[in-house]
Amino acid sequence: MKFDVIAQEWFHSKVGLVKDSTLSAYYQQLRSHILPYWKDMDVESFKKNDAQLFIGQKFQEGLSMKTVKDLEITLKQILLYAVDEHDMNVPTAFKLKYPTANLVSKKEELQIYSLDEQRRIVQYFREHPSYRTLGVVIVICTGLRIGEICGLRWSDISLESNMLQVNRTVERIVDYSTGKTKVVIQSPKTINSQRSVPFPSWLADILISFAAPCRSDYYVISGSDKLIEPRTYRxxxxxxxxxxxxxxxCIKFHGLRHTYASTLITNGADVKTVSTMLGHSTVSTTLDIYTHSTLESRRKCAETILMK
Structure with missing residues (x-):
């Protein structure tokens, strides 16, 4: 059987079993990378070296390490489907060789806002209060992703304990059935992303007045039951x-999240705590992203030696 036939069968077997956003990711992987490369191959002729050549080409095209590894995972799922559903004799447990991370691409330096820039944002909000600008201030104080702040409702905020709960995310995805995009509201992508995040008491004082005229099911950044999607909010x-x-x-919206995390780390917060507040799946993810911030924190610690 041709690879594209098996791949399409596998994809449709996932409908109803995974989130729409996951289906959209699979759809785009198949359309952009997997099917153009493997489409006409006879699945039963597949060899481990074919996969090695595939990922090598993807690195040459400039794809990131994470993107290529995600493609490998999807490829193996398709091959496993061929084994389980069509009793094909193809390798599925192979281990591929990857280049070291520094040979793939140079890591871009994180862009973050300075303390002065953050203060200017908050000061403008105090002088020109609005629900939409409030959302930017909340992200500065909590590190929420753009989909998470777009999905935040007043029922997710506890003004008694100065905590907010991340319960949903808003995302624009490609609908595989039409090829067009659509907005979906769903639970966060991982268990770790569904989290409680504290915020400072000065923000709580502001939130009280903004929450007063709102129903609990209103979205925070619109002050109504009307959803504002990430593209519009960007x-x-x-x-x-x-x-x-x-x-x-104006750095990317995600830079507000980087600013929050870098500020926590350079001010002495331990990486495990920061990882939990960001909703990362592992501490190593946090360490990998914020290497520069953790280095600055260690330098501060070094300067305190024998100071007393």
Missing amino acids: NYYRNLLLNKIGLSR
Whole structure:
């Protein structure tokens, strides 16, 4: 059987078993990378070296280590399907060789906002309060992802304990059945992402007044039951920083999350705590992303030796 036939069968076997966002990711992997490479191959002729050549080509195309490893996982799922459902004799437990991370691509330096820039954002909000700008301030204080702040409702916020609960995320994905995009509201992508995050008491004082006229099911950044999707909110954020606040730059929205994490680490928070607050699946993920921040924290510790 041809690879594309098995791949399509495998994909449709996942419908109803995984989230729409996961299906969308599979769909895009198949369309952009897997089927163009494997489409006409006879599955039963597959050899481990074929997969090795495949990932080598993907690295040459400039794909990241994570993207290539995700493609390997999907490829193995398709091959396992061929074994389980069609009793094909193909290897599935092979281990591929990957280049060291520093040979794949140079890690980009994280862009974060300075303390002065953060203060200017908060000061503008105090002078021009709005629900949408409140969302940016909340992210500065909690490190939420853009889909998480778009999905945050007032029922997720406890003003008694200064905690918010991440219960859902909003995402625009490709609908495999139409090829068009759609907005979905779903639970966070991992168990770790569904988390409780504390926020400072000064923010709690602000939230009280904003929450007062709202029902518990209202979205925080709209102050109503109307959803604001990530694409729209990114555009608002960029206009806010460059045209309203007048900052000289606007880093990616995700940079607010990086700013939050870097601030925690450089101020002495342990990496395990930061990892939990960010909703990372492992501490190693946090260490890998925030190597520079953890180095700065260690330098601060070194300076305290024999100071007393």
